[in-house]
Amino acid sequence: MKQLDTNQALLAFALLSAFMLLVLILLYAYLAYRKATYNKRQLSVYEMVRDLEQPDSALETYLATGEASRRLSVRGPYRMEALQEALQHRLSISNTPEERRLIYEFAERYFTDHYRQALRNRRWSTRMNTLLWIEQFRIHSLHPELIRWMKARRCSAEEHFQILRILSKLNSDQIVPFLSEKDHNLSDSQLLQILLPLNEELIDQLLAQFDTLPRRVRYNLMDALRIHNVRSTEVLALLERQLSHYDGEIRIRALKTIANFGYMSREATRQLVDVLEDEHDHPERMTSSWPERLMRAKVMGNVHEDVFVSYLLEMLGDSSYRVRQQAAESLSNYKNGLELLAKVVAGEHADRYAREMAEETLERKQYERNLA
Amino acid sequence: MNATWLELIGTIFEVISIIIAIYVVVVSLVYIVLFFVAAHKLNREKDVNESQYEQVLQEELAPPLSIIVPAYNEELNIVWSVRSLLGINYKQFEIVVVNDGSKDATAQQLIDEFDMVEVKSRVRWSGLGKETKPIRGIYRSLQHTNLVLVDKENGGKADALNVGINVCQYPYFASLDGDTVLDQDAFIKVMKPIMDAGPDEEIVATGGSVGIANGSYVDSGYLSRDSVRLSHKPLVVMQVIEYLRAFLMGRIGLSRYNLLLIVSGAFGIFKKSWVIEVGGYDVNTIGEDMELVVRLHRRIQEKKSKAQIVYVPDPVCWTEAPEQAKILRRQRTRWHRGLFESLWKNRKMMLNPRYGKIGMISMPYFLFVELLGPVVELTGIITVLIGLFLDTIDIRITLILALLMLLYGSLLSMGAVLFEEWCFKRYNRVSDLTRLFLYALSETFWYRPMMTLWRFEGLLRIAARKKHAWGDMARGGVMNSKKTDNGANGGGS
Numbered sequence: 001m002k003q004l005d006t007n008q009a010l011l012a013f014a015l016l017s018a019f020m021l022l023v024l025i026l027l028y029a030y031l032a033y034r035k036a037t038y039n040k041r042q043l044s045v046y047e048m049v050r051d052l053e054q055p056d057s058a059l060e061t062y063l064a065t066g067e068a069s070r071r072l073s074v075r076g077p078y079r080m081e082a083l084q085e086a087l088q089h090r091l092s093i094s095n096t097p098e099e100r101r102l103i104y105e106f107a108e109r110y111f112t113d114h115y116r117q118a119l120r121n122r123r124w125s126t127r128m129n130t131l132l133w134i135e136q137f138r139i140h141s142l143h144p145e146l147i148r149w150m151k152a153r154r155c156s157a158e159e160h161f162q163i164l165r166i167l168s169k170l171n172s173d174q175i176v177p178f179l180s181e182k183d184h185n186l187s188d189s190q191l192l193q194i195l196l197p198l199n200e201e202l203i204d205q206l207l208a209q210f211d212t213l214p215r216r217v218r219y220n221l222m223d224a225l226r227i228h229n230v231r232s233t234e235v236l237a238l239l240e241r242q243l244s245h246y247d248g249e250i251r252i253r254a255l256k257t258i259a260n261f262g263y264m265s266r267e268a269t270r271q272l273v274d275v276l277e278d279e280h281d282h283p284e285r286m287t288s289s290w291p292e293r294l295m296r297a298k299v300m301g302n303v304h305e306d307v308f309v310s311y312l313l314e315m316l317g318d319s320s321y322r323v324r325q326q327a328a329e330s331l332s333n334y335k336n337g338l339e340l341l342a343k344v345v346a347g348e349h350a351d352r353y354a355r356e357m358a359e360e361t362l363e364r365k366q367y368e369r370n371l372a
Numbered sequence: 373m374n375a376t377w378l379e380l381i382g383t384i385f386e387v388i389s390i391i392i393a394i395y396v397v398v399v400s401l402v403y404i405v406l407f408f409v410a411a412h413k414l415n416r417e418k419d420v421n422e423s424q425y426e427q428v429l430q431e432e433l434a435p436p437l438s439i440i441v442p443a444y445n446e447e448l449n450i451v452w453s454v455r456s457l458l459g460i461n462y463k464q465f466e467i468v469v470v471n472d473g474s475k476d477a478t479a480q481q482l483i484d485e486f487d488m489v490e491v492k493s494r495v496r497w498s499g500l501g502k503e504t505k506p507i508r509g510i511y512r513s514l515q516h517t518n519l520v521l522v523d524k525e526n527g528g529k530a531d532a533l534n535v536g537i538n539v540c541q542y543p544y545f546a547s548l549d550g551d552t553v554l555d556q557d558a559f560i561k562v563m564k565p566i567m568d569a570g571p572d573e574e575i576v577a578t579g580g581s582v583g584i585a586n587g588s589y590v591d592s593g594y595l596s597r598d599s600v601r602l603s604h605k606p607l608v609v610m611q612v613i614e615y616l617r618a619f620l621m622g623r624i625g626l627s628r629y630n631l632l633l634i635v636s637g638a639f640g641i642f643k644k645s646w647v648i649e650v651g652g653y654d655v656n657t658i659g660e661d662m663e664l665v666v667r668l669h670r671r672i673q674e675k676k677s678k679a680q681i682v683y684v685p686d687p688v689c690w691t692e693a694p695e696q697a698k699i700l701r702r703q704r705t706r707w708h709r710g711l712f713e714s715l716w717k718n719r720k721m722m723l724n725p726r727y728g729k730i731g732m733i734s735m736p737y738f739l740f741v742e743l744l745g746p747v748v749e750l751t752g753i754i755t756v757l758i759g760l761f762l763d764t765i766d767i768r769i770t771l772i773l774a775l776l777m778l779l780y781g782s783l784l785s786m787g788a789v790l791f792e793e794w795c796f797k798r799y800n801r802v803s804d805l806t807r808l809f810l811y812a813l814s815e816t817f818w819y820r821p822m823m824t825l826w827r828f829e830g831l832l833r834i835a836a837r838k839k840h841a842w843g844d845m846a847r848g849g850v851m852n853s854k855k856t857d858n859g860a861n862g863g864g865s
Contacts, residue, residue: 125420
């Protein structure tokens with residue numbers, strides 16, 4: 001009996017081993033095959049892209065004349081991949097709007113059907129890749145499909161956000177209502193990614209309803225204005241209005257954007273001086289956080305007003321290192337700033353930290369001047 | 373010896389066999405589960421177009437980052453390390469090199485090369501309430517305003533990192549080994565989970581995969597895609613397989629459920645406020661990186677926070693693996709001691725329901741599978757040998773079981789190679805693949821027993837309790853000069 005058990009066990013184990021060996025060999029065969037075909041594909045795509053980039057290629061002719069010859073067909077193995085890559089590369093180096101327009105037009109004409117189908121693919125990575133291409137080539141005609149898929153329950157979070165990015169690049173009319181509704185739990189970076197590509201018209205629409213926008217959309221909208229260097233009187237007025245907002249974060253972002261603006265109205269200057277004066281007289285009431293004081297110091301360095309100098313000197317002795325650093329940097333932007341710092345070093349400041357910071361800043365400025 | 377004695381020995385022998393059998397079955401199941409979790413995730417993401425993906429990661433939106441580079445006797449490569457760091461794709465960052473009382477000219481090299489001057493004013497401390505070795509001076513580069521050097525007395529890597537935490541100013545910091553070669557987009561890739569975290573999510577730490585640079589061509593601190601080659605040294609190839617398995621199966625599987633206890637020591641990003649809250653790095657342990665992550669998990673659980681520690685499967689950095697058995701052995705015994713210390717110092721969490729799944733799943737996993745694995749394996753081998761000797765075990769059964777384990781191990785290894793191929797395609801040649809396959813088959817015969825022995829030795833050395841200093845140096849030919857005793861904590865799975 002015992003002998004039989006052992007034999008049965010042996011047989012079972014042997015079968016299992018054989019099975020595993022088979023799986024292992026199949027796995028290796030699959031991997032080797034995959035690698036070989038992948039390499040082959042890479043090579044032919046690479047060769048085709050190289051041909052497409054020749055000065056007399058069909059693609060160059062199209063980009064020069066706007067006439068697509070039959071040689072630019074997307075049919076044939078890897079043709080589509082090669083064209084996509086060539087166009088993408090072209091987009092990344094192209095700087096004429098006309099050329100971009102031609103590329104978008106070409107993609108719209110020849111790739112749309114393929115993309116439409118790929119968006120229905122069951123594989124997540126296929127859909128995701130397609131969305132990335134759609135973003136690159138700004139395919140307008142897929143707008144309805146994108147909206148539909150975005151609202152579908154099966155749409156993953158990554159796809160949802162990717163579609164938002166596309167809509168923003170297409171300047172879709174869906175973006176403003178979407179953003180004004182709620183902030184959708186998107187991260188700051190994600191909100192900014194949606195806000196930055198928007199055109200002037202959409203930004204103006206958002207600015208018109210600024211006060212009713214969700215809080216975090218407001219923060220990031222101000223950052224977007226700063227990154228884009230938007231300089232209009234309307235924007236400045238809006239930013240200055242935020243300076244008396246109860247929310248500290250709103251004030252900080254507004255200050256940061258104003259610092260980038262480099263200009264401030266009379267009225268706002270007076271208001272800022274009032275606040276600084278108030279904190280000077282009643283240090284016990286001082287409620288501003290160090291990032292806010294840092295941004296104030298930055299504003300005062302970029303908006304040159306003589307009235308700011310005494311506050312900057314005072315800030316050299318701030319309890320926060322970074323505020324002191326910024327105050328010294330801001331002072332050095334003034335015409336007689338370096339002399340003022342030299343005086344601080346010479347002992348005209350009661351605070352030791354202030355003297356040290358002034359010395360350090362002078363040293364660096366000296367070095368920078370020597371380099372120049 | 374009389375009959376009862378023999379009977380007793382027989383019973384003990386039987387009990388041990390049964391325990392080992394159960395252990396083997398359970399561990400095999402654990403690996404299968406990890407395998408399928410990883411397979412599920414990676415299969416979904418397979419072939420996502422990476423070149424496009426990178427364009428999406430706009431660097432200007434990334435939060436400012438402090439990069440801490442602890443250095444000990446690195447005069448030969450510290451300058452190019454810093455140079456390649458200064459060239460990374462990232463908007464706002466500072467580099468804090470901490471010279472841990474090097475006996476060579478590490479500090480002077482930097483001071484001369486980057487025009488560094490001493491900072492006179494009081495530096496803003498991050499407020500890590502922990503005693504560190506005294507600082508001799510802090511220097512700032514006049515060429516690059518974002519480069520800082522802290523010169524301090526020798527106190528070990530953890531102490532150097534603590535000083536770095538104190539001096540750095542941004543909310544996130546990256547800890548970096550001086551000898552790690554980073555992918556150009558490493559920081560962006562690893563910061564992505566932090567950038568994508570919604571307002572009610574919090575990421576405490578992130579880390580990425582570590583690759584092995586041996587055999588590839590590293591050009592002044594940069595390893596390009598086309599230069600990746602699989603080494604021809606058997607020891608290195610085995611380590612490549614081991615790393616693939618550890619990172620692509622173990623860590624993805626564990627990270628999926630926020631169970632990960634390791635963020636690679638070679639390169640990880642941490643949220644400073646959390647690290648300060650838990651008291652920074654522990655200076656009395658070898659595996660300070662793992663110990664910190666365990667403590668962070670502990671704090672997260674104690675605060676009942678939903679904060680997460682995330683692992684990014686993308687390969688983000690390269691390190692040089694030991695090519696000599698002697699050094700590899702030293703590395704592995706160290707790692708194993710480090711693993712023990714991390715678990716021992718936080719033993720309160722072990723099987724404690726208060727610490728949720730970390731206490732109930734992660735800690736036991738690392739204790740029974742990773743730490744005690746070698747003990748069980750050795751006992752298993754000895755039991756089988758005794759059994760064969762006493763003729764209580766059928767030799768045919770033994771052989772076929774051994775064959776089964778061999779195939780099983782090879783399957784897992786090849787699974788990891790498959791994942792690599794799906795997602796990253798680092799090794800470009802079919803011949804590399806074939807070699808990985810053949811080496812995976814051979815693992816059971818030499819590499820695995822060797823590891824088991826060395827890790828067991830690590831356990832024995834715990835009794836010795838040597839104080840942790842810097843790892844011994846060994847110069848390799850891959851990156852000018854290299855420290856090889858550090859690097860990824862690649863606890864195999």
